[in-house]
Amino acid sequence: MAAERKAQLKVYRGDKEGGELKDYEVETYPGMVVLDAIHDIQAKQEPSLAVRWNCKAGRCGSCSAEINGKPKLMCMTRMTSFPENEPITVTPMKSFPIIKDLVTDVSSNFRMAKKIPAFRPRPKEADGTWRMQQEDIDRIQEFRKCIECFLCQDTCHVIRDHGKAEDFAGPRFLIALAGLDMHPLDTLDRRELVKDEFKVGYCNITRCCTEVCPEHINITDNGIIPMKERVADDYFDPLRWVIRKFTGGPEKKEKAHLPVLQEKTGSK
Amino acid sequence: MPAKPNGKGSEKVRRVIVVGGGLAGLMTVIKLCEAGVPVDLFSLVPVKRSHSVCAQGGINASVNTKGEGDSPAVHLEETVYGGDFLANQPPVKGMADAAPGIVFMLDRMGVPFNRTAEGLLDFRRFGGTLFHRTAFAGATTGQQLLYALDEQVRRYETLDVEDSKGSVIRGEKMVRKFELWDFLSIVRDDDGVARGIVAQDLKSMEIEAFSGEAVCLATGGCGIVFGRSTNSVINTGTAAAAVYRQGACYANGEFIQVHPTAIPGADKLRLISESARGEGGRVWVPRDPRDARKGREIPEKDREYFLEEKYPGYGNLVPRDIAARELFKKCFHEKRGVYDPKTKKNENEVYLDLTHMPEEMLRKKLAGILEIYEKFVGEDPYTNPMRVFPAVHYSMGGLWVDFERSHSGSLVIGSPRNQATNIEGLYACGECDYQYHGANRLGANSLLSCIYGGMAAGPAIATYVKNMRKASTGDTSKSVFEAARKREEDHYKSILDMEGDENPYVLHQELAETMLRDCTIERDNGVLDKVIEKIDDIELRARKCGVTDQATHANQGAPFIRHLFNMVVIARVIAQGARNRDESRGAHFKPAFEKRDDKNWLRTTLAMHEAGEGNQNNSIKYVRGIDYSIHGAPMHASDAVDVSLVTPRVRKYETAGAASETAKKSDDHEDEKSENRAEA
Ligand SMILES: Cc1cc2nc3c(=O)[nH]c(=O)nc-3n(C[C@H](O)[C@H](O)[C@H](O)COP(=O)(O)OP(=O)(O)OC[C@H]3O[C@@H](n4cnc5c(N)ncnc54)[C@H](O)[C@@H]3O)c2cc1C
Ligand code: SF4
Ligand code: SF4
Ligand code: FES
Numbered sequence: 001m002a003a004e005r006k007a008q009l010k011v012y013r014g015d016k017e018g019g020e021l022k023d024y025e026v027e028t029y030p031g032m033v034v035l036d037a038i039h040d041i042q043a044k045q046e047p048s049l050a051v052r053w054n055c056k057a058g059r060c061g062s063c064s065a066e067i068n069g070k071p072k073l074m075c076m077t078r079m080t081s082f083p084e085n086e087p088i089t090v091t092p093m094k095s096f097p098i099i100k101d102l103v104t105d106v107s108s109n110f111r112m113a114k115k116i117p118a119f120r121p122r123p124k125e126a127d128g129t130w131r132m133q134q135e136d137i138d139r140i141q142e143f144r145k146c147i148e149c150f151l152c153q154d155t156c157h158v159i160r161d162h163g164k165a166e167d168f169a170g171p172r173f174l175i176a177l178a179g180l181d182m183h184p185l186d187t188l189d190r191r192e193l194v195k196d197e198f199k200v201g202y203c204n205i206t207r208c209c210t211e212v213c214p215e216h217i218n219i220t221d222n223g224i225i226p227m228k229e230r231v232a233d234d235y236f237d238p239l240r241w242v243i244r245k246f247t248g249g250p251e252k253k254e255k256a257h258l259p260v261l262q263e264k265t266g267s268k
Numbered sequence: 269m270p271a272k273p274n275g276k277g278s279e280k281v282r283r284v285i286v287v288g289g290g291l292a293g294l295m296t297v298i299k300l301c302e303a304g305v306p307v308d309l310f311s312l313v314p315v316k317r318s319h320s321v322c323a324q325g326g327i328n329a330s331v332n333t334k335g336e337g338d339s340p341a342v343h344l345e346e347t348v349y350g351g352d353f354l355a356n357q358p359p360v361k362g363m364a365d366a367a368p369g370i371v372f373m374l375d376r377m378g379v380p381f382n383r384t385a386e387g388l389l390d391f392r393r394f395g396g397t398l399f400h401r402t403a404f405a406g407a408t409t410g411q412q413l414l415y416a417l418d419e420q421v422r423r424y425e426t427l428d429v430e431d432s433k434g435s436v437i438r439g440e441k442m443v444r445k446f447e448l449w450d451f452l453s454i455v456r457d458d459d460g461v462a463r464g465i466v467a468q469d470l471k472s473m474e475i476e477a478f479s480g481e482a483v484c485l486a487t488g489g490c491g492i493v494f495g496r497s498t499n500s501v502i503n504t505g506t507a508a509a510a511v512y513r514q515g516a517c518y519a520n521g522e523f524i525q526v527h528p529t530a531i532p533g534a535d536k537l538r539l540i541s542e543s544a545r546g547e548g549g550r551v552w553v554p555r556d557p558r559d560a561r562k563g564r565e566i567p568e569k570d571r572e573y574f575l576e577e578k579y580p581g582y583g584n585l586v587p588r589d590i591a592a593r594e595l596f597k598k599c600f601h602e603k604r605g606v607y608d609p610k611t612k613k614n615e616n617e618v619y620l621d622l623t624h625m626p627e628e629m630l631r632k633k634l635a636g637i638l639e640i641y642e643k644f645v646g647e648d649p650y651t652n653p654m655r656v657f658p659a660v661h662y663s664m665g666g667l668w669v670d671f672e673r674s675h676s677g678s679l680v681i682g683s684p685r686n687q688a689t690n691i692e693g694l695y696a697c698g699e700c701d702y703q704y705h706g707a708n709r710l711g712a713n714s715l716l717s718c719i720y721g722g723m724a725a726g727p728a729i730a731t732y733v734k735n736m737r738k739a740s741t742g743d744t745s746k747s748v749f750e751a752a753r754k755r756e757e758d759h760y761k762s763i764l765d766m767e768g769d770e771n772p773y774v775l776h777q778e779l780a781e782t783m784l785r786d787c788t789i790e791r792d793n794g795v796l797d798k799v800i801e802k803i804d805d806i807e808l809r810a811r812k813c814g815v816t817d818q819a820t821h822a823n824q825g826a827p828f829i830r831h832l833f834n835m836v837v838i839a840r841v842i843a844q845g846a847r848n849r850d851e852s853r854g855a856h857f858k859p860a861f862e863k864r865d866d867k868n869w870l871r872t873t874l875a876m877h878e879a880g881e882g883n884q885n886n887s888i889k890y891v892r893g894i895d896y897s898i899h900g901a902p903m904h905a906s907d908a909v910d911v912s913l914v915t916p917r918v919r920k921y922e923t924a925g926a927a928s929e930t931a932k933k934s935d936d937h938e939d940e941k942s943e944n945r946a947e948a
Binding site: 015029030031032036042043047048050051052053054055056057058059060061062076099100101103110113114118119121129130131132133134137140141144145147148180183185186259 | 313314316317318319321322375376377378380381382383384385386387388389390405406408411412415416419420422423425426471500501502533534536538539636640643644771773774815816817818819821822823824825
């Protein structure tokens with residue numbers, strides 16, 4: 001064991017009524033991550049400190065927060081990644097309503113998720129299989145690595161500064177939509193929704209989302225930009241527009257509706 | 269309606285309650301909805317954050333794409349052989365037969381499984397088999413499966429409930445989700461039948477009772493009893509412990525799987541998936557215990573590939589119990605762990621080496637797994653052998669559940685006995701049941717057993733509900749629910765009022781350290797007696813905790829104390845079960861009783877809770893059989909293991925093919941199809 005060192009932390013304490021940064025000191029050890037420091041505070045100094053976490057392996061997406069102002073997973077951020085004698089500031093994600101201390105209410109994202117029409121595959125091939133090329137799989141696997149930490153949603157200025165959490169799908173759900181659009185077996189056409197309901201047009205390609213993604217998903221270049229292009233091709237390319245209007249789309253996919261809309265039309 | 273005082277529901281709909289939104293829970297929900305049964309789904313965390321999301325390696329199914337001669341019969345045999353013959357075989361057969369259908373179903377749900385050059389499903393190798401049987405989706409298989417099932421469940425969340433005439437019941441959806449709720453106990457009526465649950469909203473801290481026609485627990489494992497493990501922090505086993513305290517039987521608790529390869533860490537042990545060995549990873553230590561060179565500088569001739577040398581038949585892919593034991597032996601008994609010139613000590617670490625494999629292939633198939641190593645150890649695993657050590661990983665034991673055997677030796681799907689606990693109306697599936705893995709689970713069989721468990725539980729519960737004479741919603745007196753709610757609320761208040769000076773986190777640490785040190789890979793009766801004394805001590809001290817967190821919302825301290833009480837209960841089941849079982853079988857190993865003893869111990873450990881009165885501690889009553897009833901019909905099950913399909917024999921992983929001998933021989937009359945092949 002290396003010599004014990006102490007680290008200073010400033011942690012946000014408060015709820016929707018307001019709050020402040022409080023100072024704490026913890027002993028560090030090799031391999032320690034910020035979440036360990038928070039736990040140490042919780043166990044020894046401040047049992048009422050609220051924080052959410054589960055897997056401690058960067059898999060469940062529960063422990064998102066802002067560390068020195070940067071959206072990060074607490075369980076994957078080593079204490080040694082910060083200068084030794086400066087305090088580390090830990091605050092809740094800014095774009096979502098605070099519940100308590102480091103815990104925020106990210107349910108706007110779950111509401112958004114519900115709006116996305118589910119995968120609908122084409123029928124099996126004659127021999128009973130669905131063939132796919134690994135190349136196609138690689139492309140959608142990238143988006144499906146998303147652990148829903150919502151750090152990208154937190155950092156995106158459309159949500160953060162313009163408060164569009166209920167309106168704009170945001171980077172996380174644009175890649176979900178892109179993943180469906182690029183799935184070789186899927187038969188639904190969600191592009192109109194991407195344009196009108198999920199508002200892909202709000203994104204002005206600042207790439208901040210890609211920068212913070214702990215799964216290193218190339219959100220903007222591999223997901224959002226191709227999605228924008230596909231929508232543009234369909235709706236703003238006059239020839240495609242005509243084809244679409246008369247055949248229902250260049251790939252003869254069936255047009256998707258929001259699940260909530262479907263439900264309003266009553267019995268199935 | 270849920271017997272909620274503020275009545276969020278309606279009186280019109282009779283629902284089943286599923287607790288747990290991991291793979292097992294979600295699959296149960298889907299099967300219930302397919303049968304037209306509406307569900308209330310409860311989960312401690314948003315369902316997509318369940319522990320299932322952590323599984324990286326893959327899911328088993330004998331699809332035999334590579335033409336190796338694999339089949340469900342081989343899968344069955346290797347599973348029960350790997351489990352050292354402690355599993356009842358019919359459920360395992362049901363699972364192995366259904367596996368290919370399950371993987372095809374998941375494929376159809378959009379799970380991006382890796383493909384072969386021909387565009388077909390690709391399979392990799394895992395432990396305990398010589399066949400390529402494990403389907404995988406990059407390094408995030410569990411997550412991909414969980415998200416795919418979640419998408420299906422979300423569809424049912426927007427679908428209206430219809431009455432028997434097919435008209436829509438306004439405002440009622442097939443699935444209602446209650447996330448961030450902590451399950452506290454089931455509601456039992458005067459006849460002892462499960463009629464619903466009591467749960468606490470972890471945001472508002474309100475405690476409420478809900479009625480349910482039946483309750484299914486799919487609440488996962490209990491690795492956190494051991495503190496440092498590969499598990500997620502919510503895996504405390506608290507829900508299973510709660511129903512065990514209410515009279516449910518807990519089976520084979522002493523069988524805890526230790527995974528051979530994890531990254532040693534201060535409080536979390538991050539797993540290096542078995543797929544690393546499946547893709548060719550080799551385990552070794554330096555021949556010279558004082559070899560101070562870096563792993564990559566040690567030449568081939570100075571390395572001891574001890575698994576390959578001792579088990580030429582299965583090599584690095586011997587089952588986990590054996591691999592973990594050998595690693596432990598190297599480090600603890602032979603003191604041959606990797607030598608650290610800085611500390612001048614042989615650390616408790618061995619090498620897991622992938623450096624002989626082409627980097628491009630590794631990046632393609634294992635990148636996500638190796639990334640974690642790079643991040644936390646700060647070494648590049650593509651050029652440096654990784655340093656690993658065993659870690660607590662999985663619980664083979666769990667809530668006892670029944671099954672109904674079909675003529676072909678499989679399960680009668682739709683029988684209300686499948687996945688039924690001994691409390692009428694209470695079902696269980698997933699890692700929290702004990703059913704599919706015997707004394708040792710094979711890698712990549714868990715995701716499968718979770719999904720198959722859900723596929724068995726859903727139809728079983730649907731049948732149970734259809735034949736109920738008295739409903740929980742409507743027919744059961746409100747006072748039953750109110751009494752249950754009040755009991756839990758009083759308990760919670762009593763925790764908030766605790767003014768002792770014990771710190772619950774410290775108590776957990778003490779418990780965990782003891783369990784980890786003395787109740788995992790090697791067990792000794794003298795030591796176990798001390799473990800049980802320690803559990804006694806902690807149980808007493810836990811009553812003297814102090815709660816400084818009085819918050820009325822998002823309080824985390826008080827629920828933790830509740831979970832601690834339950835962890836102590838589970839710890840006792842594990843330790844006492846280990847103390848009693850004087851033999852070695854699968855993951856349970858006692859050097860003083862080195863052999864498997866089928867004559868005395870080819871039987872299921874059945875533990876029943878006995879609550880301590882007043883200041884006395886809890887204790888356990890062991891039974892040799894279980895009597896319960898379904899709709900008044902008496903059911904009986906004994907602790908004898910159903911070994912009717914594969915005759916028990918001694919495991920010999922030294923010899924290639926030893927685990928699949930019988931199935932190979934009977935290859936000829938292979939055609940008879942099981943009537944229970946799962947429908948995709
Ligand atoms: C790191 C790691 C890697 C693994 N890799 C593989 C693999 O490659 N292949 C394989 O087959 N297996 C693997 N496993 C094992 C496998 O992941 C688990 O056994 C399986 O996911 C368990 O699923 P489950 O549905 O039973 O429970 P979980 O996924 O653990 O879900 C439990 C659910 O119950 C809920 N819950 C728990 N307690 C309460 C409560 N008190 N109140 C309300 N809700 C509650 C939780 O919120 C959660 O939704 C791995 C395990 C680990 C630790
Ligand atoms: S690239 Fe688009 S989605 Fe991403 S942060 Fe910028 S505006 Fe938001
Ligand atoms: S895309 Fe990346 S940053 Fe955004 S939610 Fe998913 S994992 Fe998190
Ligand atoms: S705790 Fe799961 S991502 Fe950090």
